[in-house]
Every structure is written in structure tokens, then in C-alpha cells.
Amino acid sequence: MIWLREDLARKVYDISGESVELCILCGRCTAVCPFADRMDIKPHQIVHMIRVGDWSVVDSEAIWYCVSCLACTQRCPREINVTAVIEAIRLINLRARRDAIELRGVKELGVLPTIALVGAGRKYTG
Amino acid sequence: MRLLYYPGCTVKTTARAYERAAIGVLKEFGIEVVELENWVCCGVYPGLSKDSYHHLVAPIRNLIYAQEEKGKLRIDNNYLLTVCSMCFNTLKSANERYRESEEARRRVFYFMDTEPYYEAEIRVIHFMEAIRDIVGLPNLRKRVIFPLSGLKVAPFYGCYLLRPQNIGIDDPENPRIMEDIIKSIGAEAVDYPYRNQCCGGYLVTKDPDAVWDRIYRIAMAAINRGANIFVTTCPLCAFNLEEGQKRRREKLGNVLPVFYEPELIAYAIGRRDYLEDERLRVLRNILGR
Numbered sequence: 001m002i003w004l005r006e007d008l009a010r011k012v013y014d015i016s017g018e019s020v021e022l023c024i025l026c027g028r029c030t031a032v033c034p035f036a037d038r039m040d041i042k043p044h045q046i047v048h049m050i051r052v053g054d055w056s057v058v059d060s061e062a063i064w065y066c067v068s069c070l071a072c073t074q075r076c077p078r079e080i081n082v083t084a085v086i087e088a089i090r091l092i093n094l095r096a097r098r099d100a101i102e103l104r105g106v107k108e109l110g111v112l113p114t115i116a117l118v119g120a121g122r123k124y125t126g
Numbered sequence: 127m128r129l130l131y132y133p134g135c136t137v138k139t140t141a142r143a144y145e146r147a148a149i150g151v152l153k154e155f156g157i158e159v160v161e162l163e164n165w166v167c168c169g170v171y172p173g174l175s176k177d178s179y180h181h182l183v184a185p186i187r188n189l190i191y192a193q194e195e196k197g198k199l200r201i202d203n204n205y206l207l208t209v210c211s212m213c214f215n216t217l218k219s220a221n222e223r224y225r226e227s228e229e230a231r232r233r234v235f236y237f238m239d240t241e242p243y244y245e246a247e248i249r250v251i252h253f254m255e256a257i258r259d260i261v262g263l264p265n266l267r268k269r270v271i272f273p274l275s276g277l278k279v280a281p282f283y284g285c286y287l288l289r290p291q292n293i294g295i296d297d298p299e300n301p302r303i304m305e306d307i308i309k310s311i312g313a314e315a316v317d318y319p320y321r322n323q324c325c326g327g328y329l330v331t332k333d334p335d336a337v338w339d340r341i342y343r344i345a346m347a348a349i350n351r352g353a354n355i356f357v358t359t360c361p362l363c364a365f366n367l368e369e370g371q372k373r374r375r376e377k378l379g380n381v382l383p384v385f386y387e388p389e390l391i392a393y394a395i396g397r398r399d400y401l402e403d404e405r406l407r408v409l410r411n412i413l414g415r
Contacts, residue, residue, distance in 0.1 A: 116327075
């Protein structure tokens, strides 16, 4: 994938309206994240990578383990909407046709309620 | 009193028991629930991006339908009732963004220029708010004829009834609304650490095992604190809790049934007919009567 090497923090700001510059790296977002243990890069590290312009965060698996539960957003002492920041990184992928799932290939398709499938369509596909 | 009602996809399919009990309970308190003649899917999750507006289209279209029906039926309040926590949050978030942003209003109507203008007067409320703020807990307590004594209920709030704080219906860090209702109907509310945390949500489509492991942790905590039933207000939480416990049954040793808050209320006020037969059987089995 070839990226226009524009400022990542600026791009995240344009999409989400959130400034990662405010982050003090306290790690509270990671502490309260219900799926941090599944993430290759932890929420506070995602924020930091955006700040230093490390585009490899866009390719991380961690961003797809964010469940938009807003726990980090609720607790952030700097009032950063961390959920929206991670959503912005997901959107960089989804808007470039890089979907996280193929709905037809969903493992539990037979038992899942519509709410899960529409939610997944919203969060995992462009 | 009449309340306009937006159902959403899941209470019409896998969570029918929730809708039936919720509408029934409100009727017992003199509230006639009037389902919108037209409605479309809300989109499940509120959009988090600030540079796009398309996530507003479906929720605002629903709010336009509500505005129209309110006029047509001469309903004298601005409430739009929801029962699903996700629908509640998605509709209310869109309403707030639309209300606050001139740009959002302009863009939404550029896209929907054949719709009547939305005046942003509709107020989206959740079933739990209707019980707390319209019915009132003292009135609920007065109607209880079969107190659910012996029932140890683990309330599961999930995310979207509480967060973000400006949308949620209670203190996101220490919510009380579910416990207050549980106590009002004579049951015991079990305190455990995961009650206002995430069930795993849509991750179930991508990595179901991660969600089942999550549910294992939640259920184990509730079981260890002596709970014999889960109660929730979100059909996605309900699905993940039910299915996750099934998939981790051996490790858990015990599986807690998952009910919706109005089902327990219906039982307590003597309207068991608002419960589906199979679910009533499960509830009676736990209560031992």
C-alpha cells in the first residue's frame, strides 16, 4: 500500500476532530480497555504512534480489536476521544477499500443477530 | 399518555421477548406505546468521524418520521421511545449532533431535500428512563404483587446505555438505574466488576473466541458473587452473554439465563402473559415457584 506521507496526526484530526498532541501517555486508556490483552499495539501506543507519524499503526491488527465501548474516552484525563482516534485509523483503511472482514465469511453467520451484522458492516467494512 | 416508539431491527427478530415485555409493562402504567408507521435501521453505532455526515442520514430520517407522526396523531409530547440500547444511543447522538451543528443540518438536508425539515424537537428516550422518570419507581413498587425475592440479579449495563456521558442515562462510572429497578421489584442486585463494561459487541463477527473469553470472565465474576440471572437492556449484550456462556459452559460449570429488565418487571406486577412461555418457565424454575 502506498500512502501519501502526509502528517498522520493531522489526518486523524481531520477525520475525528481529536488532537493526539494532548496525550500525556498516562496509559489509562490501555488500563480500562476490555480487549487490550488481545492488541499487538496498546491504545496509548496507538495514540503515541499517530503523534510521531508512524504510519505502521494503520496496518496494525489492534485497531480491529477496538470494540467502540468508549471506556477509554470516558476515563481520559485529557478528554481525548480515544475511540474516535482509533476509528479514524480504521477509516483510513476502510476508505481505501481495506475491509477487516468479509461479511459472507463470518464464522458464526448462522446464529448472529442482525444488530451484530449491521454493527460489523459499519465498523469493519467500507 | 401516548409514546411514539422506534423499535429497530433486533427487537423484531431475536429479541422479540424484550419488545413484548416492554410495551406490556408500559401499558400497565397507562402508557400507550405507538409504533412508528415508517422506520428504517438506525445504523447500530453512532458515527464517530467528524468529517462525514452520512451516518446521520438514517437516524435523522427516523426522527423526521417521528416528527410527522407526532403531528398526524396529535401527540402532545416530544418523546421517541426506544428499547434497544444501541438504537437509543445512535438516534440520540445523531439528534444532538444535528442540533448543535449548522453544518450537519445543511448537509443532511442537502442529501434529503425531499423530506420535510427536521425541527430537532424530538427527544429520544430509553425504556429505562420511561420507568424511572415517567412511571416513577414509587409507582412501580406500589404495583408489585409477586416480589422476586430470592432472585439474585447481575445487572449488565454494557456500553451504550451509559457512554458517552452526555448521551447516557446514568452515571457511567457508578450507574444505579438497573439496581434501583431490580430492588423495586423485590429482587437482589448483585455487585460485580463488569456490569458497566463491554460484552465484546461486533467483535463477535471477527473473532468470536475473543468475545466468548470475555463473556467467560464476566459470567464467572457474576457467578462467584452468587448471581443466578443476568439482566440487560441491549439485544447485542444479551446475545453475546447467552452464546458466550454456552460456548464456555464446561469452564463455567454453570450458565446464567439472560433476561431483559421489563420481563422481570412484568412478572413482578403479575403480568406473566407478557413473557414468552419458555422464558417464563426458566424464570419460574429459578424462583422455585
